[in-house]
Amino acid sequence: MRRTELFFPRYAWRQPGATRGDERFRRASSLLCSLLLLLLSACSSISPKETAVSKTGESTFKSEPPKKVQAFATPERLKALDTQEAFEYRLGPGDMIGILVWRRPELSQEGILVSPDGFLTVPRIGNIQVLGLSVAEVKALVTSKLEFFYIEPEVTIRVQEFHNNKAFVLGRVSKPGVINFPGKGTLLEALALAGGIPDQNKDTSLTKCAIIRGNDTIIWIDLEDLLRNGNMALNAPVRNNDVIYIPESSDEMVYVLGEVQTPGAIQIRSGMTVLKAVMLAGGLNKNANAEKVFVVRQQTLKGDVIRVDLKKLLESGDFTQNFSLMANDIVYVSPGGMTKFNYAIEKIMPSLQMLNLGFSDLESLGVMERLRSKIWGQSGFINSSSSGATSTTTTTSP
Template sequence: MKMNHNLYQLLLGITWKKLAIATPLLLVVPIATATAELEIAQTTPNANVSSGQNVIVAGQETDYTLGAGDQIRLDIFQVDEYSGEYPVNVDGTISLPLVGAVNVEGLTLKQTEEAVSKQYSVYLKRPIVNAGLVAPRPLKIGVSGEVDNPGAYEFQLTPTTPDFPTVTDMIEQAGGITTLADVRNVQVNRTIQGRTTTFTSDLWSLLNNGQLSQDISLRDGDTIFLPTVEEINLAELERLSEASFGLQVDEPISVAVVGEIYSPGSLVVQPDQLATNNNQNNNGPKRDSLPPRLTQAIELAGGIKPTADVRAVEVRRETWDGKKKVMTVNLWDLFQSADADKDVILQEGDEITVSKAVALSDAELQQQAEFGRLSRDITVNVVGEVANPGAIQVKPNTPLNQAILAAGGFDKSRANQGEVELVRLNLDGTVEKREIDVDLASGANDENNPILKENDVVVVGRSGLAATSDAFRPAAAPLGILRLIFGF
């Protein structure tokens, strides 16, 4: 037990002072000999918690307090027959020679020294007591809120795992956070001698700035609560998916897709597996798979119908308390920006609704036409097998041929130069596609060189040889989004 005794001295930061002189017991002056690494924090009231409860910021942690199941050692100076190891009984007491039961439930080691010293002072003159933790009891910690597997968890401190678990340790054990977790305001509730204290931990600062003080060290009986975020930040979800305590993305999930979709219903979305060598030789977060995303679910459901409003795809997600949060996704914007962060990461139970576009009135159609005439320059996208794919600025009434030339012309070794596709977002949110037999020598005409409008997309496909040699991953680029919408 000597090894454990020394180990837990280090664990709790206990300093055992050695007295170099032998002084008669009756003449000894009492001194405080046990100090803890963490001091009890000064607390400030918080209006959001009930009376009798305090709120503490991360880093202001508390001493270890004793409870049933702990094994402690008491050394009473110059009274070896009363010194020894004592278990804390189920009623929170220790049974000592001569004085009997002493209640130490909820006491720190320093407070335990004082309590034992007081009991022995009836029989001894100024007794000096040193208390140390030999074997801590199993820690029981509750995790609730926005985690995958809320519940009570047990953690046993041993010589091989001597450190107290932290907030991120227990969140990871509970399956990681959900996409709705507010990681900036993680709450840790701790009861000390009947008084509840709430610590607030900002795990976003831990993740991005390395603030280790935010990863609070836990004690027996602590409860962790992850509240629901007010608004989901899609860019932050990508970062959280890489954290050890973050989104767990290695399991398939079940979602439902309904509305203007070719194969509506429930389906299972698998995470994309990464090649093993993708995560080697770097110091960043390691993961074997990528989280399931909205475009994957749409692809599995057969793609979106032309009558769909692609600007308002809704993802309904259930919070920890059964409420619903709705995210509205603009697939057209996702295509235009080619920003993967806008491709929503899905989680178990999501409901995806693709709404039908509302028909426009004659007045709205007239407004659309007037807007086109009043525009100075318009933005169109030329994507696929051209020299310089991407968004370009052209004058109103620019025909398709000129847009292709403005993008550097066809990639002669890869492009299908006989046919292109024109994709147009209508004012009502629907998308239409035309296949055009292109003729670069032709003048402007509606059949094979139509006039372009704002946000039109010209898709230059691959030749048969290039298509055969390529390994294309759907939704990996702007063309992938178009394939989801039209199934081509």
């Protein structure tokens, strides 16, 4: 007898003289094969075929480089950048000048505006370039021009309106725009003149601002240290035409994945740490492994991974690993040892239930009785009583 005939003997198929039981056996055996094939096909998963990369290496899929991490300016660097020993106002477009020449009323004039290109129109002299000059330098220039016509003229220059001591405040302030300083400006003064930082989003973090000076200088200030900790050494001086930019923090996120109650993206808040991020994600769920929490930080295209033991943190109060998080950090909570096993059982149970139903049907059709008779030499059947108990009647042939 061939091996396949052990479970599916030849006489099971309809032959001349075959009984009705043989016919039912054949149909039930086919049903059993179909169920087994269906179960095996259900265990397969989708497996996409990877696209071959061109030899030239050109592709529309490119790795996004990490955002440049700004280094905050230290008090020593701010002091080195402030090269002006004493503040001296320099004339610019929009300033209003008054000129007074002693005993020469025809040369005296009030309300002379500096033109957008930096010229000043003076009686008897005409246009002179005063852009970037101090009041003393303008006085010396006008005096030297008038000496061609008068003997030792006494000239007084007075600035009536100052418009060239300004900065541009942009970003997260109440009144962004141009501000004018009455004297030597500072960062805190600029923020105050711009209406301060709005507090309607109190949960958002207050981390940094940039002072853009000229074409090649950017100074990043740690606002958290300046405003919350009162480190006045970071109150940087502001020069004319500086741009002060406070970025919005609403687009800075950390990502919490794995075995937490509500995984997803979390907006960075003040003092964001690993423990705070996990708690904002709803805390650990029952499947989490508190000893294996990982922080992934993208400093380069490869990134760094650091393991955090939250169990040790909570049991012994060891906060040395409660790291401060940065924008785009990933916090991953690993599953516990039994999680994968439980997951596999949950996925297998529906298949086992289907098999259970299939064997019950086969028993009712008499297939299992015939299999027991041919393989083990037993007869009888398994019947389920109304109370749910199972009774078995078997007889062994000699």
